[in-house]
Amino acid sequence: MATGCPHRPPDGVPEPGRENRVHLTPSRRRPGWMLRLPARLRSIYARMIGLGWPIAVQQTLTTLMRTVDIVVTGLFSPAAVAAIGLADLYAQVPLRVGLGLGAGAIALSSQDTGRGAELGRDRAITQALLIGALCGLPLVAVGLLFGHDLIALLGAERAVVELGGTYLLIVFVAAPMRIVGLVGARSLQGAGDTRTPMLVNGGANAMNVLLTVVLGLGVGVAPRLGIVGVGLATAISRLFEAVTITAAMASGRTSVSLTRPRDLTITRQLVRVSTPTFAEGMSTSLANFPFNALLLVFGTEAAAAYHIGRRIYQQLTGPIYRSLSTVTSIVVGQRLGEGDPGEARYAATAILGFGVVALGVAGVLLFVGAEGLVSVFTDDRVTAGYAVQFTRVFGVSMLSFGVFFPLAGALRGAGDTRTPFYARLVGAFVFLLGVSYLLAVPLGYGLFGVYVGTVLSYACWAAVAAAGFLWGDWAGTAASMMAERADAEEVAGR
Numbered sequence: 001m002a003t004g005c006p007h008r009p010p011d012g013v014p015e016p017g018r019e020n021r022v023h024l025t026p027s028r029r030r031p032g033w034m035l036r037l038p039a040r041l042r043s044i045y046a047r048m049i050g051l052g053w054p055i056a057v058q059q060t061l062t063t064l065m066r067t068v069d070i071v072v073t074g075l076f077s078p079a080a081v082a083a084i085g086l087a088d089l090y091a092q093v094p095l096r097v098g099l100g101l102g103a104g105a106i107a108l109s110s111q112d113t114g115r116g117a118e119l120g121r122d123r124a125i126t127q128a129l130l131i132g133a134l135c136g137l138p139l140v141a142v143g144l145l146f147g148h149d150l151i152a153l154l155g156a157e158r159a160v161v162e163l164g165g166t167y168l169l170i171v172f173v174a175a176p177m178r179i180v181g182l183v184g185a186r187s188l189q190g191a192g193d194t195r196t197p198m199l200v201n202g203g204a205n206a207m208n209v210l211l212t213v214v215l216g217l218g219v220g221v222a223p224r225l226g227i228v229g230v231g232l233a234t235a236i237s238r239l240f241e242a243v244t245i246t247a248a249m250a251s252g253r254t255s256v257s258l259t260r261p262r263d264l265t266i267t268r269q270l271v272r273v274s275t276p277t278f279a280e281g282m283s284t285s286l287a288n289f290p291f292n293a294l295l296l297v298f299g300t301e302a303a304a305a306y307h308i309g310r311r312i313y314q315q316l317t318g319p320i321y322r323s324l325s326t327v328t329s330i331v332v333g334q335r336l337g338e339g340d341p342g343e344a345r346y347a348a349t350a351i352l353g354f355g356v357v358a359l360g361v362a363g364v365l366l367f368v369g370a371e372g373l374v375s376v377f378t379d380d381r382v383t384a385g386y387a388v389q390f391t392r393v394f395g396v397s398m399l400s401f402g403v404f405f406p407l408a409g410a411l412r413g414a415g416d417t418r419t420p421f422y423a424r425l426v427g428a429f430v431f432l433l434g435v436s437y438l439l440a441v442p443l444g445y446g447l448f449g450v451y452v453g454t455v456l457s458y459a460c461w462a463a464v465a466a467a468g469f470l471w472g473d474w475a476g477t478a479a480s481m482m483a484e485r486a487d488a489e490e491v492a493g494r
Helices: 018-024 039-074 078-114 118-152 158-173 175-190 195-217 227-250 264-297 300-337 341-368 370-374 381-396 398-414 418-440 447-471 474-491
Strands: none
Touching (some): 039 227, 039 341, 078 264, 078 398, 078 474, 118 158, 118 264, 158 175, 175 227, 175 300, 195 227, 300 370, 300 398, 370 381, 381 398, 398 418, 398 447, 398 474
16 A cells, blocks of 8 residues: 655655755845754754745735725724624635635645645645635625625624625625635645745735725725725735636646546545634634624724724734744645654744744734824724723734644644644634623623633633644644545556
């Protein structure tokens, strides 16, 4: 039986899949702090930076796009900010589908790149794109039929329902394109190409920012469409992203190609790996519905403040923790594909250390600079006061982010997507929702109880992910998946 996980070759013999990573070699000009590190650790960090900076740029532009949406809608009214925040709860469904299928694509893509199975990788990516497009079609119907009703379910006031329902309709119409763009980006990243997704996504997000300002505020000869303009900007940019990244793969301009799917083994593995990641994201999203209803008990200003604080931390720290998560998935998946679980564990641990330090510093900056950051988003005194507190809560939570995201990325790269799911499920329902409600309402602590529940939820994420990394058999999971695919390839006559 083929193992799909060869032993590391002797010195001087090229590693399987090494040719796939030649373009990943980082610049020889390394930061001064790296030169003082041991050679093995220096190599990991050089590769982390080489892979990670395009992802960080991509994530910066993505979060900037959402930040501009909030800033522009903040010029309308607190009701508009609350509307877009509540609509985004539902808009997370296509996001979660795309990230779920993207997790499956990046796991299979990185492992197959490491073991030199390019055809199997391309088939997995093509299947993920097709499944993603099909999954987005029902969301189009939901947006057209039930957009306003979904916002009303959260107990929002009439003005928020009207604005949020219209925005949600437009975003759901673009759901298939959103999913395809996410899956395509992560597929290329798994193969080691982090620059093409950066260029495509960067162009789409720049287009989104420009159209949000022009259509939302009515700049020049453009009509002032308000929140409708913000939604249209999102839909147009997502269409551009999906078409461009698919065309790049279909035209042979990337290391990944599109090919006719033939293997149900790949389909089963994609579904098996992707489903827990989708459920992981949805556990947080579903908990956010009653959580936002809880915030509305304290007024529209409190709900708007939460979304402002959330946007601030995502804009400033999201590029760091998301790139660390993706880079760890790539490195761990490829190392496991090469048959070196020890090196995979060492690399994940090294990136974890970097993440804790980097996000710890970022958390301090968030806490100290909360007032100045909030002033960019609103001049409403009540909303600003709450937003400062929420921003500081997220700042305190950054250490937990520094642990969770690198370790969750490592587990996903190995194909273990269940452990991150358990982490977020418990964190969302036991702490974010349960503890927050218990402290805020029955025990009478108000928003302070919400702050405590939020911090504990992220601490739970970190604790469960650390336990899974330390004691889980994630390397064995990857080995069995690769062996299964290798057997299927052998049967197919490859």
